[in-house]
Amino acid sequence: MEESLLASPSLPTPRPPTTPRTNTTTLPRSRRHSLQWEQKTRSLIQQSTTIQERADNVLQQSITSKRIEQRMQRDQDKRVTQMIKQKVHDTSILQKKLQTQLDSLTNELRRLELAKEKAQVKLDERTHPLQIAEGRLQMRAQQPTSEVANDVVERALQVEWTDLKCAVDQLDSIVHAAELHTSRINAMREILQQDIEDKEASLKLDQACLRVSPTKQNAQSMNMVLEAAKDKTRMKKSCILPDLWKKGSLQELEDAAEIERTAIKMRKVINKMLKHIEESNVTNNSNVNEALHAKLKLTTALHTRLTARLSAVETELQKLNDEKLQLEEELKTIAGPLEVVQQRISLRNMRPGREAVRDGVEEALESQLAQLQESLATYKRNLSLVDSERNRMLSLKAQIEQEMENKAVSLKVHTKCLDMDSKALKAALGDSESTIGKKKKAPARSSDAAKRNAVFLQQAITALSHTRFPRACFLTQRDLGATQLQTPCARKMGW
Numbered sequence: 346m347e348e349s350l351l352a353s354p355s356l357p358t359p360r361p362p363t364t365p366r367t368n369t370t371t372l373p374r375s376r377r378h379s380l381q382w383e384q385k386t387r388s389l390i391q392q393s394t395t396i397q398e399r400a401d402n403v404l405q406q407s408i409t410s411k412r413i414e415q416r417m418q419r420d421q422d423k424r425v426t427q428m429i430k431q432k433v434h435d436t437s438i439l440q441k442k443l444q445t446q447l448d449s450l451t452n453e454l455r456r457l458e459l460a461k462e463k464a465q466v467k468l469d470e471r472t473h474p475l476q477i478a479e480g481r482l483q484m485r486a487q488q489p490t491s492e493v494a495n496d497v498v499e500r501a502l503q504v505e506w507t508d509l510k511c512a513v514d515q516l517d518s519i520v521h522a523a524e525l526h527t528s529r530i531n532a533m534r535e536i537l538q539q540d541i542e543d544k545e546a547s548l549k550l551d552q553a554c555l556r557v558s559p560t561k562q563n564a565q566s567m568n569m570v571l572e573a574a575k576d577k578t579r580m581k582k583s584c585i586l587p588d589l590w591k592k593g594s595l596q597e598l599e600d601a602a603e604i605e606r607t608a609i610k611m612r613k614v615i616n617k618m619l620k621h622i623e624e625s626n627v628t629n630n631s632n633v634n635e636a637l638h639a640k641l642k643l644t645t646a647l648h649t650r651l652t653a654r655l656s657a658v659e660t661e662l663q664k665l666n667d668e669k670l671q672l673e674e675e676l677k678t679i680a681g682p683l684e685v686v687q688q689r690i691s692l693r694n695m696r697p698g699r700e701a702v703r704d705g706v707e708e709a710l711e712s713q714l715a716q717l718q719e720s721l722a723t724y725k726r727n728l729s730l731v732d733s734e735r736n737r738m739l740s741l742k743a744q745i746e747q748e749m750e751n752k753a754v755s756l757k758v759h760t761k762c763l764d765m766d767s768k769a770l771k772a773a774l775g776d777s778e779s780t781i782g783k784k785k786k787a788p789a790r791s792s793d794a795a796k797r798n799a800v801f802l803q804q805a806i807t808a809l810s811h812t813r814f815p816r817a818c819f820l821t822q823r824d825l826g827a828t829q830l831q832t833p834c835a836r837k838m839g840w
Contacts, residue, residue, distance in 0.1 A: 426555065433551045439594045440544040446601045447537045453608045454530045460615040461523040467619055468516040471509055474626070478506040481633075481762045488758055489751040498759070501636040505629040512622045519615055526608060533601050540597060634763075641759050648752040655745045658738055665735040672728040679724065683717045686710055 481502050486493065690710050 429551050429554050433548060433555070435591070436544050436548050436551065439591070440541055440548065442598055443537050443541050443544065443594065446598050446605075447534060447541065450530060450534055450537070450601055450605050453605050453612075454527065454534070457523060457527060457530070457608045457612050460612045461520055461527070463619060464516050464520050464523065464615050467622060468513060468520060471513050471516065471622070471626075474630075475506070475509040475513060477765050478502060478509055480765060482506060484758045484761055488755055491748070492751050492755045496636075496640070498633070498636040498640045501629070501633045505633050508625050508629055512625070515618060516622070519611075519618060523611060523615065526604075526611060529604055530608060533604050536597060537601060540594060544594075637759055637763055641756065641763070644752055644755050644759065648749060648756065651745055651749045651752060655742065655749065658742050658745060662735065662738045662742060665731055665738060669728065669731045669735060672724055672731060676721070676724050676728065679717060679721055683714070683721065686714045686717060690714065 485499065485502070693707065693710070
């Protein structure tokens with residue numbers, strides 16, 4: 346103990362006791378021994394006093410050092426506890442933010458998937474109207490050349506087909522983009538979930554650190570926490586700075602928020618697109634139906650006028666035929682008197698020279714011959730005029746009949762176009778009722794359109810039934826399907 350105290354650099358090294366020097370040469374022997382004896386005792390007392398003082402100093406220094414160490418330990422423990430609590434607080438805040446962001450991202454994922462399903466349903470619904478529009482364009486291309494025109498129906502069908510094709514392409518692309526973004530959201534959710542689990546494990550360990558104390562129960566609970574955290578990836582020594590640790594979680598939150606904002610924008614785009622497609626579909630369908638109605642009405646009116654005109658032409662042609670027959674009969678009738686006059690003149694020309702007198706008979710015969718020849722020329726001229734007019738009327742009749750055949754084909758084609766729309770409407774209404782399982786009233790626009798279609802179909806069929814045409818002028822559904830249409834939209838869609 347004394348050696349350690351003496352060796353301690355904090356304690357001053359005591360000086361050896363000093364004794365006054367005495368001149369022993371002058372003292373007697375007996376007295377010199379007595380002084381040495383006393384000096385020795387005093388030296389021992391002084392040495393013991395010094396050692397006691399040194400022991401007291403060492404004791405005081407030890408007590409002071411112990412108090413300082415205890416205070417430093419308390420301060421250090423308090424500082425560690427505060428830092429652990431701060432770490433628990435920071436970790437809890439980050440965990441709550443991560444959990445909030447995860448919940449928000451999960452809800453947005455659900456809404457995005459719902460919007461994607463709506464877009465997919467709308468995409469499937471647009472396929473059939475697109476086929477109807479292509480079929481209408483295909484059937485209209487089957488019309489005769491004189492009936493193929495860039496009219497209102499053609500323009501309306503082209504606009505409808507273009508909008509439907511663009512809608513199908515846009516819906517297909519947006520559904521694909523939504524699927525990709527859904528996978529990104531799921532990947533981000535896994536990252537957030539993993540970070541939340543890590544934060545939860547870190548919170549448990551830090552809270553266990555706060556509960557650590559030198560007791561048997563706390564030691565057992567600490568062992569249980571350590572056993573539960575064995576599967577977590579841990580490093581022997583922390584090498585990540587607190588700023589980087591916090592920055593990593595904040596970066597994940599920022600990435601997740603950006604993905605969520607993108608999902609919100611995509612969902613808004615999908616809803617806006619669906620609304621625009623629906624409005625465009627209603628407008629185009631209305632325009633096409635109105636154009637088809639107007640086309641059927643105009644074609645039916647023209648067909649009726651052509652029928653009346655054909656009847657008038659046939660009546661006039663019959664009159665010309667009758668007149669031709671009468672003229673031919675007149676020509677046959679005048680041929681007899683003309684031959685008689687010519688024979689009479691020939692016979693009278695055989696008279697003797699003395700009897701060849703230009704008498705009244707000669708003049709009457711010549712007058713009768715001139716009259717008959719003039720009548721014959723008039724009849725021939727009239728017959729030529731009648732024949733020419735008759736040929737013109739026959740040509741006009743053929744043109745009218747051909748035009749009526751063309752109009753009949755046009756009526757048939759446009760009737761089938763409206764029939765396609767009616768069947769598609771009934772099929773769509775039937776599918777919706779069977780899918781939903783509830784009775785819903787069809788929209789007034791669709792119901793009115795169906796009624797108008799039925800009325801126009803009946804009118805067209807009635808107009809066609811009152812006119813006789815060759816069988817070849819009608820196109821059946823089988824004929825339309827067997828003929829290949831070579832139009833730009835047909836080639837593009839592979840028809």
